Amino acid sequence: MFYFEKIDGKRILKSDLIKDVEAFFTTREICLKSQEFDTTENKKIIAKYLNISPENLISPTQTHSANIDVAIETRQNYPDTDALILTEKDLGIFLNFADCTPVILYDKKQNIGAIAHAGWRGTAQKIAPLTVEKMGTNFNSKPKDIIAIIGPAIGFCCYSVGEEVYEKLKATVKNFDELSEIREGNIFVDLKNINKRQLEEIGIQEIDVCPYCTVCDNDKFFSYRNENATTSRHSAVLKLR
Numbered sequence: 001m002f003y004f005e006k007i008d009g010k011r012i013l014k015s016d017l018i019k020d021v022e023a024f025f026t027t028r029e030i031c032l033k034s035q036e037f038d039t040t041e042n043k044k045i046i047a048k049y050l051n052i053s054p055e056n057l058i059s060p061t062q063t064h065s066a067n068i069d070v071a072i073e074t075r076q077n078y079p080d081t082d083a084l085i086l087t088e089k090d091l092g093i094f095l096n097f098a099d100c101t102p103v104i105l106y107d108k109k110q111n112i113g114a115i116a117h118a119g120w121r122g123t124a125q126k127i128a129p130l131t132v133e134k135m136g137t138n139f140n141s142k143p144k145d146i147i148a149i150i151g152p153a154i155g156f157c158c159y160s161v162g163e164e165v166y167e168k169l170k171a172t173v174k175n176f177d178e179l180s181e182i183r184e185g186n187i188f189v190d191l192k193n194i195n196k197r198q199l200e201e202i203g204i205q206e207i208d209v210c211p212y213c214t215v216c217d218n219d220k221f222f223s224y225r226n227e228n229a230t231t232s233r234h235s236a237v238l239k240l241r
């Protein structure tokens with residue numbers, strides 16, 4: 001179940017499924033990435049809320065790849081990276097979104113986490129399950145101990161795709177029937193629930209899917225499609241305790 005909270009009077013979105021760490025999605029009110037305006041102040045506000053220095057709030061350079069890296073304190077630069085694993089307690093990580101699906105993962109047993117950027121390309125490459133796999137290989141995570149929260153993204157109501165994208169997404173899960181629909185000759189897909197299904201198929205049981213659509217709820221979140229390719233982004237943020 002998702003609910004809004006405020007940092008400095010600005011709304012953030014949380015899920016009650018994760019209580020042990022700081023995991024949330026920012027809104028338009030507290031944007032961390034934009035070429036249109038300066039985001040320095042917002043980064044300071046978030047860093048202060050997380051009780052870390054702003055330089056310890058790390059974000060990768062996202063390129064719709066399936067590359068997964070591990071955040072480390074001495075390194076700021078993560079080129080060509082669309083999922084970041086977090087194991088250090090004095091670091092915070094964030095990734096940026098405007099329609100693509102944000103997936104926050106938290107392993108309550110190992111106390112480590114990750115954020116994945118799953119647009120259609122990332123979802124077609126199964127970036128969320130791949131991130132879980134890497135958490136397992138590198139840090140001994142088990143899917144049964146992992147909680148996933150799937151954040152605001154373009155919804156089933158609004159996300160129409162071409163046949164090629166449809167075919168690629170369809171190939172990633174066993175039964176695609178409820179995850180796509182044809183309306184007035186256009187193919188619509190449910191990107192958030194495709195990610196959910198991918199995670200369920202590798203054994204993750206606790207998953208919360210955000211009801212908000214970035215197009216329908218464009219007053220709260222950014223939408224690349226609905227806002228003429230805006231460079232502003234809302235973010236998924238994670239900090240361990």
Ligand SMILES: [Zn+2]
Nearest residue numbers: 157158213216
């Ligand atoms: Zn919608």
